[in-house]
Amino acid sequence: MISYILPEFLVLRDENRCIQCEVCVRQCANDVHYLDTKDGKVKSDDAKCVNCQRCVTFCPTHALTIIQNPQEFKANANWTKKAITEVQRQAETGAVLLTGMGNPEAYTVYWDKLVLNASQVTNPSIDPLREPMELKTYLGRKPDMLEFDKDGKLLTKLTPQLVLNAPIMFSAMSFGSVSLNTCESLARAATELGIYYNTGEGGLHSSLYRYGKNTIAQVASGRFGVNPDYLNAAAALEIKIGQGAKPGIGGHLPGEKVKAEVAATRMIPEGSDAISPAPHHDIYSIEDLRQLIYALKEATDYTKPVSVKIAAVNNVAAIASGIARAGADIIAIDGFRGGTGAAPLRIRDNVGIPIEMAIAAVDTRLKEEGIRHQVSLVAAGSIRNSADIVKAIALGADAVYIATSALIAIGCHMCQKCNTGKCNWGIATQDPQLVKRLNPNIGARRLVNLITAWEHEIKEILGGMGINSIESLRGNREMLRGVGLTQKELDILGIKAAGE
Amino acid sequence: MNYIIIGNSAAAVGGVEGIRQIDKEGSITIISEEPYCTYSRPLISYFLAGALNEDKMLYRDTDFYKTNGVNLLLGTKALSVDTENNWVTLAGGETIGYDKLLIATGGKPFMPPMIGSDKKGVYTFIKRDDAERLKAIAKPGSKAVVIGGGLIGLKAAEGLVKCGVDVTVIELANRILSTILDDQAAAIVQGVLEEHDIKVILNNTVSEALGSDKVTGVLLKDGTQIACDMVVTAIGVRPNTDIVCGTVINVNRGIVVDGHMRTNIDNIYAAGDVAEAYDIVYEDMRVTPIWPNAYMQGEVAGRNMAGDSAIFDAGFARNSISFFGLPMITAGIIKPIGAEYEVLSMTIPDKKIYKKAVIKDNKLVGFIRLTDIDRAGILTGLIKNKADVSAFKDKLLNDDFGFVYMPKKQRKEKLLGVKRI
């Protein structure tokens, strides 16, 4: 059966620049490039190209350019090229369309509809280079009030907290879905930055235990790699209920990615599929969640805060309230643009709600119930830059989780082929030949650079607002105005329109 | 400290450089029978072949002696050593005292038991003078017989051919280069020589040099006569131990030295072709007259003379040589006899590629590489380090043999220069 699917990309090679060095040949795991021994020239098979740009980046003479295949179908606003191609693909495979990374569809990105405030005249802006500017953030359950004795000595005993030098954490990415070098890059960067990274549901590789102080250990429906050592190695625990990219469904790590190290870390046989069920089969209701939260607290002797991560869905505010009351110390909410190592395309692109709306709704709901100050709120799902972070915090988040931007920092070029396991950048792969392409020394440095740059920018923005400590931004929606939003959207976000 | 070095070739230069690594002050005297600044003896064949001139034969720059503070006595023959009084007697009767003495007198050609070897036109091919004399008469059309199909003989033959001389090589053994090649490899090389019009006669030798006072031909053992204008005798060298003759210095085939290159007399050392030292491959005492050994032994001797306690641990035969552009590198035991040896070999005849590896007790003890000599030094290193090759011995003959085939730990120790315990 001939395939009707045309190459998605075309590889353009400038013959005036190509020196036939074969670097592209050696770097492409998809075997796009090859040396034609008949004429000694390097050539390409466009159909295999995923536009990961490894070859483009590595070509020492910049001889390569990859472009979208310009071949079009007859113009049709309804039956787009994408729509047609997807039908063709499924007609050829009979399979669910699988994909990686986050929802790329053209839904409104509310971050881009929000603008920030700055001080003028009545309130001096603060120069972060000359004045202290504080980003330190504590995540965990807070009491309603502190109690003091007659001499003003503190009587209240606080529950364990995570302390972050900046309100940014690396979101859950499991060893298995990403390479060990990716995990190590994240772990080392988190340690150096004084923040946290999240193990995802794949357990903790033995070589990463030493970064435990900056590790959030996830417990997901598959319970992979969960054991007392794992729980106690981490600084905090996270129960993963759902993920923004695929709310309501579980995960599937194909057996070919379950190599020896992954298998040992996940505590499953080598080569077996690692399937996370859609729900936790011991959590069918909110009271079951409470039991698991306290089971984890018991297992770790109440020394670690417990986070519960949910996907942003229709009634996220009510769910979050329930989670807060179930005893979670931190609630992480993952918006529908959040990334993934692999998800069914239809789910990824159609299920869930934007994080901006979710975080605003949750913050307001918890505030109305008078319990917002008790729990910490973490926003996740496509935080692209420092301004997104500032906006998320102004909408009510205590901190954000980033993953896609972290991966981009260490080499991801958003080709969205994580599910194939052939990541040319050594990130979403277990192929040892590819894994070593990510040098954790470089990965950690690039992550530290990224977060450091963002910290500078956040400080600059805060200074402009006349704020010198991040907590004064938290829920400070006065600092936001909406542009091009309907009144309903403004109301949900709890902000005024620009000019109001 | 007063050092005397007798000789002025690789071992002597190694001696000077060894001494100066430790002792920048002591006085060094070199006594050299030849009137030249140190030059490279292996280069005499290049000189003969016209590949280079006299200047380029220099082994060290002419300011070498000055830079190293060496008192140089050229054209001076040292006659004897007085181990009681610690002095050396020169040909003129003069004596020079020493604190430490290095004997680096090298080898001297072994003359075949041939009638008429004193005739004019019979040459050896060891020294620069030999090459110059030969070059002077090696005219196109003239004929030469080279006695000995070893390294020296064949380099002489190649040089002569390049001068236009018609050359016949007579070799007593059943193959040429018998010390460094096995039968198969020798046959390939012989083919190359013959392609270049060198006639090779095996299993034969010259019994008489013919001619009245100048040689006009040779008579072979089997009765064959070959007319020629010159005869080059190159059946071997033997240690030039004359100077210690009659002393208490222990001489076997060469001057016997320990790992420090010291003779049985505390302040007397020997190095190079004159010395008989431990061979790490054969695990016995041997004279190994090769250039790298000479230098290294000289350097070890020099350091020790200056007070260090260096050990020479690289004593084994190894050679790199080319004939008419066919390169070969061989080392150690190349034609083993005995069941304890494991031999691997491969050949690609049309490319003149031949490879052989000889293994004993999971250690590489010898190899031959013909044509494909790239990275052969890795093998030399394996021999020297007595490395266990069991994990990768099936790869030893691979085109791309390298560290990548070795176990990671072994490789990392070697390449990263760090030993992890």
Place this chain on the structure above:
Amino acid sequence: MKRVYALEEYCVGCRLCEINCVVAHSQSKDIIWAFKNEEARPLPGILVEEMKPVSFGLQCRHCDDAPCVKSCITGAMHKDERGAVVCDTEKCVGCWTCIMACPYGAIKRNESNTKVISKCDLCPDLAQPACVTNCPNEALIYVDRR
């Protein structure tokens, strides 16, 4: 002294080290010109050993006790003032004794060129060797490991 070491865990086998070595030792120092126009292009002083997934660059270790220097029959191979092992190609006659001696297999024949042997010279004119600078994954490091 500083030497180049390969960290095989991070070598991606792209061979940009070889390519950049050639460029650094070319006449034009221009990659496209060097590869497309220069006839007498130098050989890379570094070589990449590869047996997937293992690969690493390897070049002259500039041994303190360099066997190639000691074995050289002409005195061409020597240590320069930096301590680097370099070859005076004027003196070199191509006897390949250094190839026999080098335990790293880091010396190449380069008969097709004016140079006789070809090896790493640690890029004397650059702040650090071109292979190190251009290694995309920091799999080559230039450090003093004493």
Place this chain on the structure above:
Amino acid sequence: MLRENYERVPSGCAISGAMDRSGQRFSGSDIIQSIAMMRERSNGLGGGFAAYGIYPEYEDHYAFHMFYNDEPAREAGERFLNEHFNIAEAGPIPTKKVRSIANEPMIWRYFAQPKEEKLSSSGLHPDEFVVQCVINLNKKVDGAFVVSSGKNMGAFKGVGYPEDIGEFYQLYNYSGYIWTAHGRFPTNTPGWWGGAHPFTLLDLSVVHNGELSSYGSNRRYLNEFGYECTMQTDTEVVAYLFDLFTRRQGMPIDVACKIMAPPMWDEIERMPEDEKAFYTALRMVYGKALLNGPFSIIVAFKNGMIALNDRIKLRSLVAAEKGDMLYVASEESAIIEICPNPDKIWAPKAGEPVIGMLEGVRV
């Protein structure tokens, strides 16, 4: 009376406060003179005073100062008051015609006590009962506004320069042991009488110079504890935070000050372990109550007065002492004007509260 409805108006200001820590009462003329000295810091769009100890004859009664837009509003307001309180005395607050003061609302005063049956059915502490009534009055009775509601104290404010407001209310006829004053420089116009400072809640009064960049966070935090912040002024937020911490949570005043203007993290890092734990806990739990942006405030209450600067001192604040007298003001001149030879005069450090308490009262 135009109400600045749901608009938060940034303003620059002058503040001054004087207190006799022995409890001796003194006339309001000093504070008028002091605030008048800083006329340049006001723009005539708001001025006001808080005075403590001025109603000794009714010291057990809540003194309601009210603004009414008109007669119907007064009727509605009094209906509300009568419904919830027993009024001991009611009447307009004496004012004097001052040329620069115009458009004044009806200004009334009531000395009242909660009705027993209302109080017991509410189950609230009398103070909380009053607070709830004030919130309801402001919210539900159109055209009525509670200016102050504390015992033995009152706020006097309006649109105009503060010294003119002082003259308008004839404050030299009152004597009290604490006086605070405020001259306002709002950045929009017209000023609203209710929007002038001080802002009060029960006997707590706040005069404030500055702008809270953290307003949005502070307000959301207060929302959680039932404070509505209808006034949309920064000053209201400060008052509510003080009320929350000191009255409702029973926290020492200096601790409350440390919540609002805490030390920097790096400073906390260098503290001894005990102190470090204390401040870390404060910032962790009360982060959203941190007052960010430039401010100097004077908070007065029945037992004392405190002055506080933001933690990087973006607004001026000077303090002085002479005998039992404690002075605080935006500018030194405003103190020297009424106390030419203080025993001690200093500029308080950023975030370091100046606390003056009546003799025998603990902080």
